[in-house]
Amino acid sequence: MSPEATSRATPDDVPVRTEGSAPEGPVGDRPVSPQRAKTLRLLLLVEAGLFVAAAIWGLTFQLTINGTDIPEADYQAVAQVLARDAQPGDVVLLYPWWTERARLYLPEGTPVVGYLGSDTDDLSEHPRIWLLAAPDLPKSDLPGFLRGFQRSRAPLAIDGQTGAKRFGKLSLALYRNDRARPVLWSAVDNLDHARVYLEHPDGQHETCRFAGGLFRCPHNLTVGAGWHELFYQPRRCLFMHAPGGPDRLVAEFDDVPAAPTLRVSAGIVWEHAWKHGKGLTPYDVTVGEPGQTVLGRLRVPVGREGLLQEDLAFGKGADGSPARTVSVSVQSDRFEERDGCVELTALGGGS
Amino acid sequence: MRDLERSRAPLRMDVWIALAIFVGTVALLWATESTQGFPRDESFYFYAASHFASWFQLLLHAPAQALSDAAITRAFDYNHEHPMLAKELFGLSYLTFAQTLHWLRPATAFRLPAFALAATIPAVLHLYGSTLYSRRAGLFAALCFYAVPRHFFNAQIACFDIPIAAAWLLVVYLFWRAMTDRRMWLWCGLAFGLAVAVKHNAWFLPFALAPFSLARGLVLTRAKPVARSWVWAFVGVYVAFAVLMALVVLGFGPQAFLVRFELLSPQSLLIFGLWVGLGWTLQKLRAQDTKAFRALAPLGAITVLGPAVFYLHWPYLWYHPVDRTAWYLAFHAEHVNYAWTYLGTVLREPPFPLFYVFVVTALTLPVSLLVPMTTGLFALGARTALGFTRRFATWRPSSGELLVGMNALASILIISHPDVPHFGGVKHWIASICFLALLGGEAVDRACTAVTDALRRRSAPRPSTGRLEGAAVGVGMFALLITPAALATAHVHPYGTADYGELAGGIPGAATLGMQRQFWSNNVSGVLPWINDHAPPGARIWLHEVTDLAFRDYQRNGMLRADLQPAGGPEDAQLAAYQYHQEFREQEMRIWQAFGTRKPSYGLYLDETPQIVVYQRR
Numbered sequence: 001m002s003p004e005a006t007s008r009a010t011p012d013d014v015p016v017r018t019e020g021s022a023p024e025g026p027v028g029d030r031p032v033s034p035q036r037a038k039t040l041r042l043l044l045l046v047e048a049g050l051f052v053a054a055a056i057w058g059l060t061f062q063l064t065i066n067g068t069d070i071p072e073a074d075y076q077a078v079a080q081v082l083a084r085d086a087q088p089g090d091v092v093l094l095y096p097w098w099t100e101r102a103r104l105y106l107p108e109g110t111p112v113v114g115y116l117g118s119d120t121d122d123l124s125e126h127p128r129i130w131l132l133a134a135p136d137l138p139k140s141d142l143p144g145f146l147r148g149f150q151r152s153r154a155p156l157a158i159d160g161q162t163g164a165k166r167f168g169k170l171s172l173a174l175y176r177n178d179r180a181r182p183v184l185w186s187a188v189d190n191l192d193h194a195r196v197y198l199e200h201p202d203g204q205h206e207t208c209r210f211a212g213g214l215f216r217c218p219h220n221l222t223v224g225a226g227w228h229e230l231f232y233q234p235r236r237c238l239f240m241h242a243p244g245g246p247d248r249l250v251a252e253f254d255d256v257p258a259a260p261t262l263r264v265s266a267g268i269v270w271e272h273a274w275k276h277g278k279g280l281t282p283y284d285v286t287v288g289e290p291g292q293t294v295l296g297r298l299r300v301p302v303g304r305e306g307l308l309q310e311d312l313a314f315g316k317g318a319d320g321s322p323a324r325t326v327s328v329s330v331q332s333d334r335f336e337e338r339d340g341c342v343e344l345t346a347l348g349g350g351s
Numbered sequence: 352m353r354d355l356e357r358s359r360a361p362l363r364m365d366v367w368i369a370l371a372i373f374v375g376t377v378a379l380l381w382a383t384e385s386t387q388g389f390p391r392d393e394s395f396y397f398y399a400a401s402h403f404a405s406w407f408q409l410l411l412h413a414p415a416q417a418l419s420d421a422a423i424t425r426a427f428d429y430n431h432e433h434p435m436l437a438k439e440l441f442g443l444s445y446l447t448f449a450q451t452l453h454w455l456r457p458a459t460a461f462r463l464p465a466f467a468l469a470a471t472i473p474a475v476l477h478l479y480g481s482t483l484y485s486r487r488a489g490l491f492a493a494l495c496f497y498a499v500p501r502h503f504f505n506a507q508i509a510c511f512d513i514p515i516a517a518a519w520l521l522v523v524y525l526f527w528r529a530m531t532d533r534r535m536w537l538w539c540g541l542a543f544g545l546a547v548a549v550k551h552n553a554w555f556l557p558f559a560l561a562p563f564s565l566a567r568g569l570v571l572t573r574a575k576p577v578a579r580s581w582v583w584a585f586v587g588v589y590v591a592f593a594v595l596m597a598l599v600v601l602g603f604g605p606q607a608f609l610v611r612f613e614l615l616s617p618q619s620l621l622i623f624g625l626w627v628g629l630g631w632t633l634q635k636l637r638a639q640d641t642k643a644f645r646a647l648a649p650l651g652a653i654t655v656l657g658p659a660v661f662y663l664h665w666p667y668l669w670y671h672p673v674d675r676t677a678w679y680l681a682f683h684a685e686h687v688n689y690a691w692t693y694l695g696t697v698l699r700e701p702p703f704p705l706f707y708v709f710v711v712t713a714l715t716l717p718v719s720l721l722v723p724m725t726t727g728l729f730a731l732g733a734r735t736a737l738g739f740t741r742r743f744a745t746w747r748p749s750s751g752e753l754l755v756g757m758n759a760l761a762s763i764l765i766i767s768h769p770d771v772p773h774f775g776g777v778k779h780w781i782a783s784i785c786f787l788a789l790l791g792g793e794a795v796d797r798a799c800t801a802v803t804d805a806l807r808r809r810s811a812p813r814p815s816t817g818r819l820e821g822a823a824v825g826v827g828m829f830a831l832l833i834t835p836a837a838l839a840t841a842h843v844h845p846y847g848t849a850d851y852g853e854l855a856g857g858i859p860g861a862a863t864l865g866m867q868r869q870f871w872s873n874n875v876s877g878v879l880p881w882i883n884d885h886a887p888p889g890a891r892i893w894l895h896e897v898t899d900l901a902f903r904d905y906q907r908n909g910m911l912r913a914d915l916q917p918a919g920g921p922e923d924a925q926l927a928a929y930q931y932h933q934e935f936r937e938q939e940m941r942i943w944q945a946f947g948t949r950k951p952s953y954g955l956y957l958d959e960t961p962q963i964v965v966y967q968r969r
Contacts, residue, residue, distance in 0.1 A: 044801030047726055051719070051798055051832060058719035058835030061853040065842065068859060068958055098862045100964070101956045108950045116695065116865065116933060137959060138856030139863040227940040227949075232933060234940055270937035271690070274699060 068137055074168035075105035078132060081158065081165075081172060086110045091126035093118065095133040095145055102132055116232040119145060122179040129153065131173045133164070142171070152178040182348035184259045187251065187328065188225040188236050191215075195252040196223045198243060199329065205250075215251075219243060223251055228341045230267040231306035237341035238328075239269070242283055244335025252290055252327040259346035262287065262314035264328065266298050267307040272337040276303035281333040283340045287312060290327050300340065307343075314346060355482070355751075359528045365481040365489065369474040372493050376470035379497075380507050384459060384466075387845040388873030388910075393508050394901035397461050399430040400442035400509070406666075407446060420670040427667035431675070432682045433511060435665045436548035440464035441509045458908045461509045468514040469506035471521065472496055476788055479524045483751050484793045487825050492792035494829065495720050496785070498836035501777050504847020508873075511550040512778035518546035518553060519782035522653075523758050526560050527751055529649040530567060536645060540652020544660025551683045552762070552782065557653055559761045563754050567646035568636075578639035581632055585647050588628035589654075595621055612673040626655050689774040690934035695865030697934050702769035708780060712763070714855040714866065715777050716784075717836035720791060721852065723798075727790030731756045759786035776848055776870065795832065799825045846874045849957050858958045868931050872896040874962045877955035878928050879905060881965065883912045885952070886926050891916045893924035895938055921945040925968045931961045942966050 032040075082092065092106060094114030103112050110130070113121065123129055131149070135142040156174040158165050164173040187194070196208040196215040208217035214224030224239050243249050256262075266285045267273060283300040296312040316322055332338040361369070389397070406426030410417035417423075427435065441461045449460035473493035480489025497503050505513045522542045529535035546553035565586065572579035599617050600608050612618045629651040637644035662668050668675050691698045693707060704710075713721060731748055735756070738747025748756070762780040765771065777784070803821045835853075843850040843858070849869040851861035862868065875897055886892060892915050894902060905911035918924035921942040929939045943949045946968045955963040 041801065041804070044797060045805060047794065048798035048802050048828075050726065051723055051795065051828065054722040055719040055831035055835060058717055058853050059831070059838075061718075061857065062835045062838035062842065065857050065958060068857075070959060096859075096863050098961065099959055100961045101954065101959055103949070104951055104954065108948070112949075115936070134959065137863070138860035140859075226944045229937040229940055232936050234936070234943075271699075271934065274697075 065138075068169075070101070070134060070169045072105070074170045075102055077167040078102070078170055078172050079105045079107060081167075082110055082130060083107045085158065085174075086130065087128060089126055090128045090130060091123055092130045092132050093121075093123065095119070095131060095135075095142060096137060096140055099132075099134050099137070106132075115234060118233070120148065121233070123177055124179055124181050125183050127177055127180045127182070128156070129175045129177050131164075131171075131175060133171045133173075134169060135171055136169055150175075154178065181261070183345050184348050185257050185346040187238055187253060187342070187344035190253055191223070191225045191238060191251070193254070197250055197252075199248045199250050201246040217243075217249065221249060223249065228269040230269060230341060231273065233307065235265075235267075235307060235341065235343065237265075237343045240328075240330045240340050240342050242330045242332035242335065242338035242340055244332060244338070246331070246333075248286075248329040248331045250327050250329040252325065253344075254325045255323040256314075256326045257346055258316040258322050258324065259314055260349050261347040262295065262312040262326070263309055263343070263345045263347050264296060264298055264312065265307050265309035265343040265345075266300055266330075267341055268300055268304070268337070269339045269341050272339045273300075273305040274303065275337050279334060280337055283330060283332045283338050285340070285342055286329050286331075287344065288327055288329075290325055295326070309343075311347075356531060359482050359531050361478045361482050365478060365486060368481075368486075368490065369477045369493075372477055373470045373474040376473055376497060376506075377466045380466040380469060380503075381459070381463070383844060384462060384507050386876060387504075387507050388876030389458065389901040389904045390508055390510065390848075390871035390873040391896065391898050391901065392871065393510055393873075394898045394904055395430050396433075396438055396441060396509050396511075397445075397457070397904060398900050400438045400445055400461055402426050402429055403435065403439055403442035404446040404450065407443065418666075423666045423669065427665070431667055432679065433550060434548045434661065434679075435667070436545060437464070437468070437509070437511050437514045437550075439664070440468075456908050458904060462507065465509045465514065466506070468517050469497075471517045472506075472513070472785060475517070475520050475524050476785060476792075479520070479527070480789050480792045483527070483755065483789070485796050487799060488789070488792035488796040490792070491723075491795045491829060491832075492788040495791065495833055495836065496788050498833050498840055499716060499720060499784070500836075500840040500843045500847050500850035501715055502781060502784070503840045503844065504850070505778050505781065507845070507847075512775075512781055515546065515550035515552050516781040516785055518542065518549050519556060519758070519762075520785045522546050522553070522556055523560070523754065523786075526563075526649045527754055530645055530750075531642075532645075536648035536652050537656075539649040540654075540656035541660065543653040544656045544658075544664075547657050547661045548664040551680070552779075553657075555761065555765055557650065557657075559758055560653070560754075561650055563750060563757075564647050564650045567750060568643045571643045571646060572640055575640055575643075578636060578643050581636040581639060582643060582647065585629065585632040585636065585651070588625060588632055591628070592621060592625040609673055609677050622658075629654055686772050688772045690932075691774045692865060692867040692933040693773075698773055699934075701771075703771070703773040705767060705769060707773050708763050708767045711777060711866075712780070712784075714851055714861060714864075716852050717839050718853040719832045719835045720788075721854070723791035723794040723832065724784075724787040727792075727794035728756065728759055728787060730794065731790060755786050755789050759783050759790055774870070776867070795828060799828050802828070843957065845876060846955075846957055846962065849874060849960070849962055858960050862960045865933075868933070868960060869962050870932070872898075872901065872930055874955055875928055875930065876905075876910060878953060878963045878965050879910050881953045882915070882926060882928065885967070886912065886915055889914050889916065890925045891918040891923060893918040893921050893927040893942075895928060895935070896930045896932075897928075921966075927966045929964045929966070931964060939964065 090110050092110055092112045094102060094112065097114045097116060097118045100114050106112055133142050134140060153175040155162050156176055158172065158174050164171040198206040198217050206218050208215035208223060214222050216222055221241055221243055225236065226239055227234055227236050228239060238251060240249050264285060264287045268283060280302045282302055285298040286294060287296045288294040296310050298308055298310045300308055328342055328344050330340055330342065403426060406417060409422060441464055444463045445457060445460045448455040448463065449457045473496050476496060477489040477493040480492040497506060522539060525535055525539040525542050529539045543556060546556065568582045572582050603611055633644060633648055633651050636647065662672055688700055731752060734746045734748050737743035760783065762783040766780050803824045806820060848871055849858055851858055851866065855861040855864060875894055882892065899917055902917045906913050921927045922945045927942045929942055946966050948969050951964045952967045953965040954961055
């Protein structure tokens, strides 16, 4: 759009062009006023300046992006600290959540958490959190993240130094997690001592056989403890597919210790959770004492992703015994897509 | 001096430049192809192309048998959701260069025609841009196109997204040429036939071209009532066809319409009538006004040659044209939705976000190319809008420029419809980017002119140095704008589906934004050397998302050890390679469960983002 160009451009008249001539532009046969020509020239120079600015931005970015790779030595240095100082029950939280390359290097004994949504995870099973951050990555906003993360969490010292410690391009900080609740008992860890059966509406039971680390039930149903995805979050839970109809799949546990809270959590795993439609029905979880009271119920609606949880009051037994028998059962009117996962934990008081 | 109203043929020098660009592009794609993994779809197309190669051999040795319905169905039934042109070329190349001459490994032989089809894009961009705008604009459009990492990736595989973009561009270019140049309407029709033989996207093309044909035809016959009446007659033939066909559909009902669609049926008669009617009205129009004829003839050619070439190129249709075409169209009309991660949400079903295509385009194009393309499009829009005012009437763009603008938006707007499946990164609207590249070329050209003018004003150089100054500004601007994109392409190659531009913060920035990490499974090529070094002899390997065909292709092409066995899942595997997708997280947990560990052994991490994570059974 050179202001000097005098070629015409109308819908039906493509401009005359010679080899090497200036490009056509929005300047017609009429003479252009000097003011307008000046404005146009300025606009075009602004446009050229915009291109140069974009190019410099692009060039700078591309020349520095290789430098964002985190050297293996940085991970190794962090791994050494964790191997030395991490305690049972500790967890490593990644920031940004997707920086999972760390898992290649960190000691296997300390769980590493990083999933879409982990920024707001209470990590309530872990009294201490190692926050491993890569603050120099593009779009990384560690101060913004810390504003939410540090609520009910207090920094602890690493090597006698409180606050984040740099390991090259990584930063490591240790926190006391005041959102944690001590886990006194969990169904996942006690499944092999459980009684698992299919319960019909008339009260009849069909016992499930324990083999190969899981219970095998009629109609190809299984109950096993394993890792599953609940709205991108990895959870180790009891996989309990609802049998469909009025039947219930039941897992019964003896010697559940009395605790301030009995927490029941449940969700539909993976993409089955998202699915919705007329053919699907809610997934109902009931916690109770066999043949006695119902302690609580949890319903996972159709189309609901993620883990739902309910905290139940759970003191000593009616006879004052410090341990009780508890059952957890699942039911859904329709069998389809009800791939449910359940957690049952007895929790101590908060810190 | 050339009059573009008389001929839009490129200058000889520009033809040579286009040829050099074509050869250079093929050479570049070929030279860098060997590390490229095999996307899921490519493994299907390799297989389909090899079926075609077998059929072609049968055709040479036993033609009567090859032409039987049974032999054709056997050869072409596989992957009949896509027409055959590209696959025929892949298959012929494989037959020639791998099976017969043993010059190339199978994958390269299959891909060779894809390189050639891909190379037509920058070549045509240069021809188009240099004629419509300037040589500098054409050259920029051509050179910037494959500097885009995702374009470069798509150009290197034997799939259809780049071929259909090339065909779309070629049809529009020939359509534009046909407005002035003799017989070009026929080539335009033929090119459209080839386009629909590549992929179904091309069926939308007539809707992007028809308004231009009709508007030009009406404007040119403004003072010629007889010619104008033939323009309306031409339109009337289409309207009559549409009305009568609709009546037949209503009369028969949709099912019976298909069942009764035979050679001698009202439906066939109507199609034949349409073709004859178009030919007759065009003949009459030609006698009245050659220019108006040239405006409408491409549409006529498209209407006749499109379906004809589509039918003839695809033996699968020869015995069952109606039901198989109906199945094909229905397949794409009801295409399934694949899960796709976008700004932290996994999109699984419509309605999809309205601005998805615009956002993804902005986040994936290198910023140094995105900016000129955007200002080019906005300048065209502004000139169009201002052109309606009396004061700025002379700013109104030419129909050629509007045609480019329309096609720059066509694919983008089609895919933007909230009910159209959204997956596959940018590959489904690359045709639009071809035209955005032209607009970007024009924008860069005018910026270069403005800078050159400003320099001249300041220094008032001798006339002899003016041209040199212009060239220097051009070279400098080209280098500045294209280098960042080329660096990005080199940086991410061969993992183009994972690429994001500067606006997204590159690959790590996009991960934080919650964008799709990768797709199509080809990034697994990054961990194959490690697997070859560490897998026990005869080990069972689970390559998540990699098709069995692709597994075999990696072995056939020497990228994966031949003794390794594909496993059906982590439960029966010794080694597993998980593709990091948000929608597949459960699969990684299956591996943890089956292997008894959550600690990976190896992985492909691009700028720290996990792409492929490898586990070994404990």
